[in-house]
Amino acid sequence: MKLFPIFTDLKGRRVLVVGGGAVAERKVRSLLAAGADVVAGAPAFTPALLELAREAPITLLQEAFRPEWLEGVWLAVAATDDRDLNGRIAQLAEQKRLFINVVDDPELSSFQVPSIVDRSPLTIAISSSGAAPVLARRLRERIEAMFDHSLGALAALAALHRGAIRRLRPGLQRRREFYDWLLDGPVSSALGAQRFDDAERALLDELSKPEKTAAGEVLLVGAGPGDPGLLTLKALRALNEADVILYDRLVSDEVLDLARRDAERVFVGKTPGEDHHATQTRIHELMREHALAGRRVLRLKGGDAFVFGRGGEELEYLAAHGIPYRVVPGLTAGLACTAYAGIPLTHRTHAQSVRFLTAHSSKQDDALDWPSLAREKQTLVFYMGVSQIKWLERQLLTHGRSGDTPFSLIENGTRAGQRTLTGRLSELAALATYHGFQAPSLLVVGEVAALGPRLSWYGTHIDHLEATQHEQRQRPPRQETRAFLHA
Numbered sequence: 129m130k131l132f133p134i135f136t137d138l139k140g141r142r143v144l145v146v147g148g149g150a151v152a153e154r155k156v157r158s159l160l161a162a163g164a165d166v167v168a169g170a171p172a173f174t175p176a177l178l179e180l181a182r183e184a185p186i187t188l189l190q191e192a193f194r195p196e197w198l199e200g201v202w203l204a205v206a207a208t209d210d211r212d213l214n215g216r217i218a219q220l221a222e223q224k225r226l227f228i229n230v231v232d233d234p235e236l237s238s239f240q241v242p243s244i245v246d247r248s249p250l251t252i253a254i255s256s257s258g259a260a261p262v263l264a265r266r267l268r269e270r271i272e273a274m275f276d277h278s279l280g281a282l283a284a285l286a287a288l289h290r291g292a293i294r295r296l297r298p299g300l301q302r303r304r305e306f307y308d309w310l311l312d313g314p315v316s317s318a319l320g321a322q323r324f325d326d327a328e329r330a331l332l333d334e335l336s337k338p339e340k341t342a343a344g345e346v347l348l349v350g351a352g353p354g355d356p357g358l359l360t361l362k363a364l365r366a367l368n369e370a371d372v373i374l375y376d377r378l379v380s381d382e383v384l385d386l387a388r389r390d391a392e393r394v395f396v397g398k399t400p401g402e403d404h405h406a407t408q409t410r411i412h413e414l415m416r417e418h419a420l421a422g423r424r425v426l427r428l429k430g431g432d433a434f435v436f437g438r439g440g441e442e443l444e445y446l447a448a449h450g451i452p453y454r455v456v457p458g459l460t461a462g463l464a465c466t467a468y469a470g471i472p473l474t475h476r477t478h479a480q481s482v483r484f485l486t487a488h489s490s491k492q493d494d495a496l497d498w499p500s501l502a503r504e505k506q507t508l509v510f511y512m513g514v515s516q517i518k519w520l521e522r523q524l525l526t527h528g529r530s531g532d533t534p535f536s537l538i539e540n541g542t543r544a545g546q547r548t549l550t551g552r553l554s555e556l557a558a559l560a561t562y563h564g565f566q567a568p569s570l571l572v573v574g575e576v577a578a579l580g581p582r583l584s585w586y587g588t589h590i591d592h593l594e595a596t597q598h599e600q601r602q603r604p605p606r607q608e609t610r611a612f613l614h615a
Contacts, residue, residue: 130257131240139163142200146193146217147207148173151231153180155205155241160184169197170208195220203239204228234258243268247280249287278319281327285319286310289331296335300390301371301424309334344419346446348439350432350458353465354380355542362456370426372418374411378430378568380543391426408438412445419451430568432460436486436511460484462509465541465570469548470583478575479507487513487520487571502529507574514569518557524573529553534577534593539569546587550580559592 141164145155148170156177159166168177169189181188189197193213198204204221206214206228218236221228230236234257242253243264252271256264286293286307297303310316310331318327347366352358359367367373367387375384377397384393396411411427418425433439433455446453462484466473473482485496487510501508502524513520525531531554539547551559553573581591 131255133242133253133255135251135253136203138202140165141202142167144169144197144201144204145207146170146197146205146213147209147231148177148190149207149209150174150176152205152207153177155207155231156180156186158241158244159205160186164203167197167201169193193217198224198226201226205241206230206236232261245271245275247275247277247283250279250283276320278316281319281324282310282316285315285324285328285331289328289335292335297339299339299422301422302339304369306334343452344422344424345452345454346415346419346425346427347454347456348427348433348442349429349456350434350437350460351375351379351383351428351430352459353431353461353542354378354382354540355464355468356380356382356386358459358464358542359383359386360456360458363458366426366456367428369424371423373426373428374414375428376430379428380430383428387426408441412442415442415446416449416451419446429458430461431464432458435460435462435484461511461541461568461570465538465546466509466536466572468542468546468586469536469538469572469580469589470585471536471572471580472576472583473507473509475576475579478505478579480505482507482509484509484511486511487516496523498523498527502527504530504533505575507572507576510571510573512567513571514560514565514567517560517571520571521553521556524553529573533573534575536572536577536580537565537569538572539565540587541568541570542586547590548580548584548587549590549592550577551592555592563590 138159139162143159143164143166145152145159145166145168148168152168152170153174153176156166156168157180165185167187167189169191171190171192173188173190178188180186198220204217204226206217208214211233214230214233215236218228218230222238227239228237229239229241234240237258240255240258242255243261245252245254245268252275254264254267254271293303293306297306314330315327318324318330347370349363349366351363364386367383370388370391372392372394373384373387374394374396377399387393394414396407396414398407415425415427427433427442429437429439431437433442434457439455443453443455463473474480483501483506485501485508510520524533531552533553535551535553535556537549537556537560539545539549547563547565549559549563549565578593581589581594
């Protein structure tokens with residue numbers, strides 16, 4: 129974040145506004161609405177500002193700016209049309225460690241006034257960090273239409289009975305469920321119809337009911353390959369309701385940022401070289417421990433939990449121990465990453481079937497039907513295959529797959545740093561090494577991979593199949609590449 133969002137209590141605190149025009153007038157009105165003790169200084173004021181001063185407790189200083197105006201104030205706003213003066217005020221404020229907003233000049237400001245959706249006491253603030261104020265205003269317009277004005281009355285009613293709610297619903301999870309009921313149930317409906325007595329009566333009736341014993345459960349949720357926009361609505365809801373989140377290494381930070389801020393987060397990802405069986409046993413024990421304590425546990429796994437994710441093993445454990453669970457499917461990497469790379473998994477001309485495989489297994493225990501995998505007109509999608517690139521290339525070539533078969537290697541699929549490498553199977557290991565591809569990467573082998581360079585729409589595409597390439601693709605000189613391959 130460029131700015132740290134903060135809501136300040138200005139009631140009774142002195143705030144200085146330097147300027148007397150229409151912009152200063154708007155700032156004065158908003159500060160008065162927050163209960164601030166406003167001082168406005170300028171050689172001249174608009175008639176509306178003079179009229180406002182007769183109706184509201186504003187101190188007007190009708191003269192040129194003086195540095196002593198900054199004494200004793202909590203915040204300052206520079207709203208003049210003189211940038212040199214605004215810069216001088218900002219410099220003086222900085223020396224006094226005062227936060228200052230210079231209107232329409234983020235470079236001189238130490239705080240910025242956001243666009244506001246007012247549902248007092250509920251307030252929603254939107255800021256573009258000064259980069260695009262018009263965008264912030266457009267978002268405010270959209271949010272205005274999303275939230276009914278009765279939300280302010282709901283927040284006020286909840287504040288009035290907050291002590292009783294905390295006393296009668298001492299458990300965090302039960303209290304959260306009560307607030308969900310408050311927002312979605314009869315109280316909200318009554319307030320929307322302006323029936324305030326009915327709303328309060330419904331709230332008190334619900335509070336008078338005995339508190340139920342909290343029952344824990346586990347939600348097995350697929351987080352997708354990384355792009356938070358690919359989360360399902362149920363997955364997003366689970367992130368906002370979970371008490372404990374047990375997450376894997378492939379769950380992106382952007383997805384975790386959508387979780388409840390007060391949820392306990394426990395990293396349980398497996399790392400190369402460790403005892404994966406022991407780690408999985410620990411995951412089972414953590415799910416059971418937290419669920420039996422009455423918590424809502426979110427077992428968050430990258431991609432989909434049932435595609436090379438041990439989700440089945442975890443459900444077997446939960447079922448054996450009588451722990452309630454639910455499953456929220458996720459978008460598996462084989463579908464999402466290929467789509468982001470512009471690669472259709474099936475195609476009437478090039479591939480009539482697709483096979484998902486994991487390369488993350490011991491070569492000694494290899495039970496794959498390689499002659500079958502080497503056939504044409506099918507798409508092979510290998511998960512977790514970067515460390516086995518040379519072996520995969522050799523196995524496919526040895527069992528009859530043509531060295532000219534196209535491949536695509538997709539690194540950080542759907543994420544900000546996505547790179548896609550396309551070439552021929554016989555050059556797979558050499559090109560992957562040359563371009564420094566690392567995990568997490570997904571390998572696609574088959575005729576459809578040749579469509580990637582032409583249909584690519586996301587991230588960077590490195591094309592070693594065609595001489596003609598999209599302006600955003602990157603490709604080393606052909607001669608240099610051949611020299612490397614044959615070295």
